[in-house]
Amino acid sequence: MEIGILKAPFMRAITDACNTIYKNGWGENHAGNLSYRLTVEEIETYIGKGWGATRKQKLETACPDLGHQFFLVTASGSPLKNVMNDPEIHLGVIHINEEGSGYEIIWGFCENKQPTSELPTHLLCHSNRLKVDEGNRIVLHCHPTYTIAMTFMHELDQNAFIKTMWSLNSECVLVFPEGLGVLPWMVCGNGEIGRESAVKMNEFRIVLWPHHGILAAGQSVDQAMGLIETVEKAAHVYVVTEGKRRQCMTDEQIIELAKAFDLKPKTGIINNVVGQIYSK
Ligand SMILES: [Zn+2]
Structure with a gap:
């Protein structure tokens, strides 16, 4: 029964x-x-x-x-x-x-x-995530307010966005050392945005849709929610400190963190990408 x-x-x-x-x-x-x-x-x-x-x-x-x-x-x-x-x-x-x-x-x-109506996007994302993580269970889409706000204030270059996120909170590089995917603005619904999101999911568990929202994948509901909460917290801090930031975490501090937790952050982000982190 x-x-x-x-x-x-x-x-x-x-x-x-x-x-x-x-x-x-x-x-x-x-x-x-x-x-x-x-x-x-x-x-x-x-x-x-x-x-x-x-x-x-x-x-x-x-x-x-x-x-x-x-x-x-x-x-x-x-x-x-x-x-x-x-x-x-x-x-x-x-x-x-x-x-x-x-x-x-x-x-x-x-x-x-x-x-x-986003089912095709979800299925394409599951299909690609399962190729890199056979334990993947969930794909989740929502509209976290400060994350969306940050996509109006920060350049949409993916590497610069990742670096800024990592420099805003010690948790970021620990929770998503692989970084996050940033798509250009696209028409939502089915079609291209679904296919492009799935391509990003080959590498990332988080994909940002500028001026719209976020997609997160994970092995559990808590993991996907945790990714979104971590991104949203950093974005919240980014927005409320705009014009007031005197410093952020340095490249050296991010590297120190990654070493302390034995993580290998995505290469090409630290030391060779200048994100718009500091207020002028
Ligand atoms: Zn949406």
């Missing part, structure tokens, strides 16, 4: 995250969406071995690498603030077919809801 997916630990973590994102002001209106990969064992434990499909859909962009994978996904047009109270409406579980050309809904999305 299956336990019931509403009692699964990952369900609690996901509904909590949706609530936190909304309360932090990072998921206004219909903003924010996530996808969480489930294992066959989790499906059998929480939905049952005899799971059946309710609806089938085609994928515009096939994801052959994800054949037979299961994902818990937020619904299109669903405010994140509603997920906690009615998860079976605002969340659903999909099973990708063998060829990766379509999916069937096997749980949730009641009241004829559909997966987020």
